[in-house]
Amino acid sequence: MFAGTVGPNGEYYLVHDYHDDWRVYSDRAKAYVPYISEQHVNYPAHTVFCDIESNRGYNLLIQVQKEDNFLFINGSLRQKIPANSWIVLNVDSLYKVYRQPQIFITLYGSPDIAYKKLYMGYKRQLNQKPIILAESGIKAQPRAPTPYKNYFVLVSVFILIIFTYLSNSYVRAFDRYYNLQDLFKTLVRDQSFLINRPLNRMNILFISMLAMLISFFYMLLQSKGINVFGSKTFLQEGETFGVLASNYFRICLIVFIALIFKYFFISLIGQLFNLEKVVDLHYFKIIQSSIIFYSALVLVLLVMFLEYFPIDLNWSAYLYTPVILFYLVRFFIVYFTINRSVTIPSLYLISYLCIVELLPIVLGIRFAI
Numbered sequence: 001m002f003a004g005t006v007g008p009n010g011e012y013y014l015v016h017d018y019h020d021d022w023r024v025y026s027d028r029a030k031a032y033v034p035y036i037s038e039q040h041v042n043y044p045a046h047t048v049f050c051d052i053e054s055n056r057g058y059n060l061l062i063q064v065q066k067e068d069n070f071l072f073i074n075g076s077l078r079q080k081i082p083a084n085s086w087i088v089l090n091v092d093s094l095y096k097v098y099r100q101p102q103i104f105i106t107l108y109g110s111p112d113i114a115y116k117k118l119y120m121g122y123k124r125q126l127n128q129k130p131i132i133l134a135e136s137g138i139k140a141q142p143r144a145p146t147p148y149k150n151y152f153v154l155v156s157v158f159i160l161i162i163f164t165y166l167s168n169s170y171v172r173a174f175d176r177y178y179n180l181q182d183l184f185k186t187l188v189r190d191q192s193f194l195i196n197r198p199l200n201r202m203n204i205l206f207i208s209m210l211a212m213l214i215s216f217f218y219m220l221l222q223s224k225g226i227n228v229f230g231s232k233t234f235l236q237e238g239e240t241f242g243v244l245a246s247n248y249f250r251i252c253l254i255v256f257i258a259l260i261f262k263y264f265f266i267s268l269i270g271q272l273f274n275l276e277k278v279v280d281l282h283y284f285k286i287i288q289s290s291i292i293f294y295s296a297l298v299l300v301l302l303v304m305f306l307e308y309f310p311i312d313l314n315w316s317a318y319l320y321t322p323v324i325l326f327y328l329v330r331f332f333i334v335y336f337t338i339n340r341s342v343t344i345p346s347l348y349l350i351s352y353l354c355i356v357e358l359l360p361i362v363l364g365i366r367f368a369i
Helices: 091-098 148-169 171-177 201-223 228-233 241-272 276-308 315-341 346-368
Strands: 012-017 023-026 031-034 045-051 059-064 069-073 076-081 086-090 102-108 116-123
Touching: 045 116, 059 091, 059 102, 086 091, 102 116, 148 171, 148 201, 148 241, 148 276, 171 201, 171 276, 201 241, 201 276, 241 276, 241 346, 276 315, 315 346
Parallel strands: none
Antiparallel strands: 012 116, 023 031, 023 045, 045 102, 059 086, 059 116, 069 076, 069 102
């Protein structure tokens, strides 16, 4: 009850003052050494090692009295520190994020250590909601584990089971769908057992697997905070396994219906342009190319998202770009395949493809972004 108070408006009891704990990095020793004012006058970076495992329930209080100072946690830049303003970090929140007993905090900028303050404090008002990582910019990385990891593993196993079933039960169809050489082959037999019956049971199974892959790709994006097509309106909120699984199968159903609708749409447009003969071939190329692309994309992203994906990557630039590029490549594959399969005026073919391929791509990009 006789402890001193620190922090914003004196709302925290002082637990520990790190004034005598500052360290600087020595190039000669290749390690952090205690700060000595006579030797380290011009050092702009001052570091403190904080034991967050033993100080659960407390808060770290940071203040710098000069401009152009920056906060680093474990060597990663968190934010610029406003002059004469307090930054409050909840130790419990930091421990959940970093999952290690000790972190090091660096204040970089002013070489005068007297203007830098770092305290461990305990909030006086117990009935007040604890301060966690503030929305003002403190985002300690790597982020806390979420239920997505367990969900991703279980769903990927489910997709692998479907994948294995199709590869063993429909060997010829599986080899045809997952065949890059066949994908880029422009001279195709349109009476193939896969092409001339696009909605038979066998093709429906592969379309269903494609819907699962696309839906899984969307859930990977959602785990990183990217909501395509404003999907929060029809998905449940929450991150429990049940909610995530429910959202996944909802998206699967929507994507599956969209893929079936795609066939009837290109069939209708094909009749308007008198191109009924190429509809089945066109649809097969769409499913074949999409299965190959999304299988590879989901496999790569699953590994990277779970363990190795860079923290500060620009998600939109690096995820939307390959998808957009794929649809453009698919457009040219379909164009040259149809052009070699039947003799039709180029104007009709280009108009047909613009309506059934380019227009949906442009609209999709517009509403997705």
